[in-house]
Amino acid sequence: MNYLTAFTLFMLINFSANAQISFKQQQLKFERVRTAYDLKWPSLEKDLQKAGFGAGFEMLMNAYKTEGKVEIWLKTAKQDKFTLFKTYDTCAKSGTLGPKVMEGDLQTPEGFYKINVFNPMSLYHLSLGVDYPNAVDKARTGKDRKTGGDIYIHGDCETVGCIPLTDDKIREVYVLAVEARNNGQKEIPVYIFPFRMTNANMSKYSKQYPQYVAFWNTLKPGFDNFEKNKMMAKVAQVGGKYVLK
Numbered sequence: 001m002n003y004l005t006a007f008t009l010f011m012l013i014n015f016s017a018n019a020q021i022s023f024k025q026q027q028l029k030f031e032r033v034r035t036a037y038d039l040k041w042p043s044l045e046k047d048l049q050k051a052g053f054g055a056g057f058e059m060l061m062n063a064y065k066t067e068g069k070v071e072i073w074l075k076t077a078k079q080d081k082f083t084l085f086k087t088y089d090t091c092a093k094s095g096t097l098g099p100k101v102m103e104g105d106l107q108t109p110e111g112f113y114k115i116n117v118f119n120p121m122s123l124y125h126l127s128l129g130v131d132y133p134n135a136v137d138k139a140r141t142g143k144d145r146k147t148g149g150d151i152y153i154h155g156d157c158e159t160v161g162c163i164p165l166t167d168d169k170i171r172e173v174y175v176l177a178v179e180a181r182n183n184g185q186k187e188i189p190v191y192i193f194p195f196r197m198t199n200a201n202m203s204k205y206s207k208q209y210p211q212y213v214a215f216w217n218t219l220k221p222g223f224d225n226f227e228k229n230k231m232m233a234k235v236a237q238v239g240g241k242y243v244l245k
Helices: 006-015 021-028 031-051 134-140 167-182 199-208 210-229
Strands: 058-064 069-075 082-088 111-122 125-128 153-154 191-195 235-238 241-244
Touching: 021 167, 031 082, 031 111, 031 125, 058 125, 058 167, 058 210, 069 167, 082 134, 082 167, 111 153, 111 210, 125 167, 153 167, 199 210, 210 241
Parallel strands: 058 191
Antiparallel strands: 058 069, 069 082, 111 125, 111 191, 125 153, 235 241
């Protein structure tokens, strides 16, 4: 999906070094973002304060394809560990289990990503771009095929590889991401897993999709690390594989 021209994308994520206004103020120039704040921020702010995040926070997102869930985890600068803040249901799915390999395969990626675009003028209301393809994805696709791209967490309820949440839900997620970015978090992690990678699920789905077992074994240490420590996984992309540091 070609959401914006390259120039517009550049303008959205690379504001002038001389700009004197904040990222949030930049985003609030757009009507859909202002509407999202009007509709969602009063209740979100109360929930954030109640949960202890009123003074600003960092954000991490976990998405599970089989379960159709997107989790929002937050922590303050004074906290070492993330706490689950909200969970959203996705409203549509695309493809099957397994990573995205090439353009047009309809697959939703699996791996360790980050938000690289805030799109307040999306064809799907509001959208947050995921930095697919990364080095692991490119190595998997190979030289003679196209990786595809334009993977977003967005509104509406249509998808050809993205993660749709409906317009109502993306308003909340987008506002939370703007707040985290405005608070100084330059990289918001998005971990996309095929399923909750418990030992039981690994055994179950490995039998159904044996072709993905080797790849999933590179994802599981990151899943296990976050489940145990509730901290960002320090994952490197080495030789076409994810390696937990």
